[in-house]
Amino acid sequence: MKKPGLTVKVLSGLVxxxxAGLLINLFIPGYFDALNSYLFVPLGQVFLSLINxxxxxxxxxSIILGTAGLGDPAKLGRIGIKTVAYFxxxxxxxxxxxxxLAAVIQPGLAGDFDLSSAEFEAEKAPSVGDTLLxxxxxxxxxALGEGNMLQIIFFAVFIGLALTALGEKTEGLVRLIEQGNDVMMYLVGIVMKFAPYGTFGLIATAVGSQGLSAMKAMGSYMLVIVAALFIHAIFTxxxxxxxxxxxxxxxxxxxxxxxxxxxxxxxSSTATLPISMEVAQEKLGVSxxxxxxxxxLGATINMDGTAIMQGVATMFIAQAYGIELSTMDLLTVVLTAVLASIGTAGVPGVGLIMLAMVLGSVGLPPAGIGLVIGIDRLLxxxxxxxxxSGDAACAVYVAETEKKRDLRTEKINV
Structure with a gap:
């Protein structure tokens, strides 16, 4: 009998x-804290700690090897431009x-929301210019100790370019980095064996702490976001x-x-990065x-799902407060959210910081985030x-276009 694959195991843990979280929340809520503290949280946190x-x-x-593997700096620039433009x-x-979707369905008009209890302290996000600097x-x-991804990527690209330029002089160092990468990917495979149990713990905590009451109260808002995510995934x-x-x-x-x-x-896109890279390389054939x-790079600056939340939450909060947004306001929201996706890269709680920036750009009260923060963990x-998925789709697209370009070059040279 064939053993179930990793996908089946992880999905089983998720379901x-x-x-488990929902049943405990509904029927034995008094036991949730104990089960969460001694079972669900340890399972989830051990898994998160291992992959982090x-x-x-x-x-x-991987970025050092990726940059060195591309060889030609012009090729790196071409791939970089395609990647950032796609994102x-x-x-x-x-x-x-x-x-x-939010304009059509109008989730902010679906119920009476207690605006007086909406409280949120908005953190100041760095500007796009500051982020680039x-x-x-x-x-x-x-940077390595702090896990600052943009700085790590920048440094790794420089090292990769130097290895390419020095060629045979640094063959030993390249082999050492290749071996280090192989060790990391091997460890990813080991950690993934624990993924179903970690998934079980993380989902049980999230669902058990929220329950049906929070989901019912914000049902329309959640429905719009999930529908928008589904449409974006399928069509885009x-x-x-x-x-x-x-x-x-x-x-x-x-x-x-x-x-x-x-x-x-x-x-967490960053925490999932080891697994998503392994799957892209092994299952999707990306070089x-x-x-x-x-x-x-995508895990650091590409936030399509978060951008959808910005749009829906902005409309939801405007509708709840009875504020009508003009066409120019909507264009401002689009521009601010796109720039914020770069400007807040790598900042903890990035989704809510981005939302505070977007709300401020059109004069909506940042305190309105208090309306949506309760169910933000589930969304x-x-x-x-x-x-x-967007990062992986971009990787497949870039890989395929580069393959075709290489084939055309070979034919011309022949």
Whole structure:
């Protein structure tokens, strides 16, 4: 009898965790805190700690090898431009979808919301200019210790370019980095064996702490966001795979499902990065050089799922407060959200910080975030699954276009 694969195991853990959390919340809520403290949280946190442990060395090794593997700096620039252009375009599409659905369904008019209890202290996010300047690490070792992804990526790209330029002189160092990368990927495989149990714990905690009452109160808001995420995944990413990469969208989502499941349970693109890269390379056939460059960058600056939340939440809060947004306001929301996706890269609680920036840009009270913060944890899981899918779709698209370019070059040379 064939053993169930990783996808089945992770999805089983996800479903069982949701069922367990919901049943405990409904029938024995008094026992939830004890079960959560001694069972669910330890299972989830052990899994998160294991994969977070691998993120920094994996990103460092993989981007160095990816940059060195591309060889030609012009090729790196070409791939970089395609990647960033794709991320900006899909983020724009995502927020337009979110705004459009919220304008049609009007979730902010679905019930009476207690605006007096809406409280949220907005943190100040760095500007896009500051973020670009802060990409250059003053101390690369400190950047590695702090897990500052943009600085790690910048430093790793420089190392990769130097290895390419020095060629044979640094063959030994390249082999050492390749071996380090192999060790990291081997450890990812080991950690993934614990993924079903970690997923169970994380989902049980999220669902058990929220329960049906919170979900019913914000049902319309949740429905709009989930619908927008689904539309974006099917049409934007499915269209990318179908028309740009010339592959089957069904093949893409079926093979990327294990990473999406882990992203759903962890609510962190960065934490899911080791798994999403492994799946892209092993299941989707993306070359290591392209995967190693595109996916870590995407995990840092590509936030389509979060952009959808910005659009829906902005419309929801405006409707709840009875404020009508003009066409110019809506265009401002789109522009601010796209720029904020870069400007707040790597900042903890990035989704709510971005939302505070967007609300401020059109004169809406940031305190309105208090209306949506209660169920943000559940929605964060769904948008993370979409975020990492966008990174993978971009990697497949870039990899396929580079393959075709290489083939054309070979024919010309022959």
């Amino acid at each position: 069982l965790g949701a069922i 442990m691998l993120v920094v060395p994996l990103v460092l090794f 900006l375009a899909t983020t724009t599409i995502a927020i337009v979808i979110g705004l459009s 802060n990409m250059i690490p003053i101390n690369p070792i400190a 990413y499915g269209g990318t795979i179908k028309f740009l990469a010339k592959k089957s969208p069904v093949w893409f989502f079926k093979n990327f499902a294990p990473a999406m499941s882990v992203g759903f349970s962890t609510s 290591k050089s392209v995967s190693s460059f595109v996916q870590p 964060d899981m769904t948008r993370t699954a979409i975020n990492i």
